Amino acid sequence: MRLSRSRICAAAVAGVLATVGLTACGSDSGTPQLTWYVNPDGVDTLKQLASDCSTDDYTIQVRELPSSATDQRTQLARRLAAEDSTTDLMSLDPVFVPEFASAGWLAPLPDEYASAAVDDDVLAGAAQTAQWEDQVVAFPQWANTQVLWYRKSLAKAAGLDMTKPVTWDQLIKGASQHNGTIGIQANRYEGYVVLISALVSGAGGAIVEDTEAGNEADVTIDSDAGRAAAKIIHDIAASPAAQADLTVSNEGTTQAQMFAEGTAGEFMVNWTYIYKAYEAEADFADLGWARYPQTVAGEESKPPIGGIQIGVGAYSQHPDFAMEAAACVTTPEAQRQLAVNDGLMPSRASVYETPELREAYPADLLALFRESIDTGGPRPQSAYYSKISGAIQSTWHSPDSVDPDSTPEESATFLREVLEGKALL
Numbered sequence: 001m002r003l004s005r006s007r008i009c010a011a012a013v014a015g016v017l018a019t020v021g022l023t024a025c026g027s028d029s030g031t032p033q034l035t036w037y038v039n040p041d042g043v044d045t046l047k048q049l050a051s052d053c054s055t056d057d058y059t060i061q062v063r064e065l066p067s068s069a070t071d072q073r074t075q076l077a078r079r080l081a082a083e084d085s086t087t088d089l090m091s092l093d094p095v096f097v098p099e100f101a102s103a104g105w106l107a108p109l110p111d112e113y114a115s116a117a118v119d120d121d122v123l124a125g126a127a128q129t130a131q132w133e134d135q136v137v138a139f140p141q142w143a144n145t146q147v148l149w150y151r152k153s154l155a156k157a158a159g160l161d162m163t164k165p166v167t168w169d170q171l172i173k174g175a176s177q178h179n180g181t182i183g184i185q186a187n188r189y190e191g192y193v194v195l196i197s198a199l200v201s202g203a204g205g206a207i208v209e210d211t212e213a214g215n216e217a218d219v220t221i222d223s224d225a226g227r228a229a230a231k232i233i234h235d236i237a238a239s240p241a242a243q244a245d246l247t248v249s250n251e252g253t254t255q256a257q258m259f260a261e262g263t264a265g266e267f268m269v270n271w272t273y274i275y276k277a278y279e280a281e282a283d284f285a286d287l288g289w290a291r292y293p294q295t296v297a298g299e300e301s302k303p304p305i306g307g308i309q310i311g312v313g314a315y316s317q318h319p320d321f322a323m324e325a326a327a328c329v330t331t332p333e334a335q336r337q338l339a340v341n342d343g344l345m346p347s348r349a350s351v352y353e354t355p356e357l358r359e360a361y362p363a364d365l366l367a368l369f370r371e372s373i374d375t376g377g378p379r380p381q382s383a384y385y386s387k388i389s390g391a392i393q394s395t396w397h398s399p400d401s402v403d404p405d406s407t408p409e410e411s412a413t414f415l416r417e418v419l420e421g422k423a424l425l
Contacts, residue, residue, distance in 0.1 A: 033058065033061050034088040037063050039069075043062070045341045058325070070389075080100065088313055088322040089329075093306065095381070097138055102132070102133075108136065109135075109136045109137065109138075114135075117138075123347055123374045124374050125145070127140065138310060140347035141309065143373045144272055144344070145271070146303050147269070147303065148166070149270055151286050151287070153264065154178060154267070158177065158180075170293075175266065175267055176240045180267065181243045181266040182236050182242065183243065184268075184399075187247070187250050191251060200295075202229075202293075203296050207415075214384060215421075219419070222411070227408050230404040230407045242400075243257060259286075267293075269292060275343060305378040305379075308344075312326055332351050339361075345370075352370050390425040
């Protein structure tokens with residue numbers, strides 16, 4: 001099911017754009033042309049949104065960014081640092097919003113847009129990452145989180161009650177004893193930092209604190225929480241449950257192991273799109289899901305927060321049109337289609353209640369997604385995030401070299417030096 005132009009316009013006018021009005025949707029023959037740089041998730045739906053949100057006054061052209069979040073950030077940063085006037089809209093990983101806003105690359109949302117973009121319907125995790133220094137600087141489009149995906153047969157063999165919180169230690173033991181594996185993202189890339197941050201947050205700590213202090217932020221990964229996170233990574237790497245490609249693992253490689261022949265499957269942390277990815281599998285009935293595992297038994301886990309925020313380029317020649325377009329591609333109607341078509345979950349609570357989502361997903365899975373986004377732990381929100389991420393990647397990789405007694409301390413020392421300009425990545 002695709003969005004009709006009339007439905008997009010109706011949603012935009014009745015909802016997000018009620019106070020400012022949306023130019024009537026019409027043909028694609030008008031000028032100027034707005035360029036929207038998108039990440040490579042749900043591209044067909046995004047292209048349809050661009051077409052449906054084009055009006056008689058402007059059209060929206062989609063250009064695809066690289067698959068890696070780091071490469072996406074690099075391409076956009078180079079354009080905006082050069083004050084590129086053709087970067088009108090951009091799809092941003094939430095962790096890059098503070099950096100882009102601090103650099104003056106994002107146009108802050110005018111009040112009439114800002115109040116609607118992060119109103120009470122927007123889940124807390126998504127609303128938080130759309131703001132920086134008391135300004136709304138992006139439109140939440142879709143929100144992402146990780147949950148624990150698993151083979152029900154493996155969990156049963158391991159004697160685990162998956163209706164209750166489970167710990168990483170339980171999963172490692174259960175998988176090791178029953179020919180299963182543990183699926184994590186541990187290549188030297190952003191996905192590994194997602195894992196580390198979630199493990200540290202789940203133990204009550206943080207990689208850095210007081211992030212609005214910029215390069216003078218407090219580096220706090222050398223802590224009990226940091227050591228708890230390091231122990232889990234060490235234990236996975238040293239266990240029989242470690243996957244053969246652990247040191248280069250990513251979302252796709254771990255996804256491929258769930259129903260691999262010759263094994264009992266896996267316990268895997270991965271994003272919301274996994275449900276749709278497995279829906280056609282012959283063994284789909286054996287797929288289970290639960291909240292992100294606990295780092296410390298008895299302490300609520302902090303699932304990672306991801307997703308996409310839509311920013312408007314500060315140097316756009318058509319900022320009014322770009323704001324209008326960004327509001328249009330982030331309406332509840334647009335979010336619903338991204339979820340149904342592509343497994344990219346809404347940032348708005350109300351969309352989870354729609355008949356289309358209730359038909360597309362089990363009720364308990366929708367509730368798990370929504371709860372995880374609302375109570376999860378975002379990665380550090382910092383204008384220096386790319387340096388923070390790079391420093392953590394360089395000192396925690398490879399996972400089979402992680403030592404709970406030394407890695408947190410070494411990474412803290414190096415990260416401080418990087419932030420102070422005394423060391424280079």
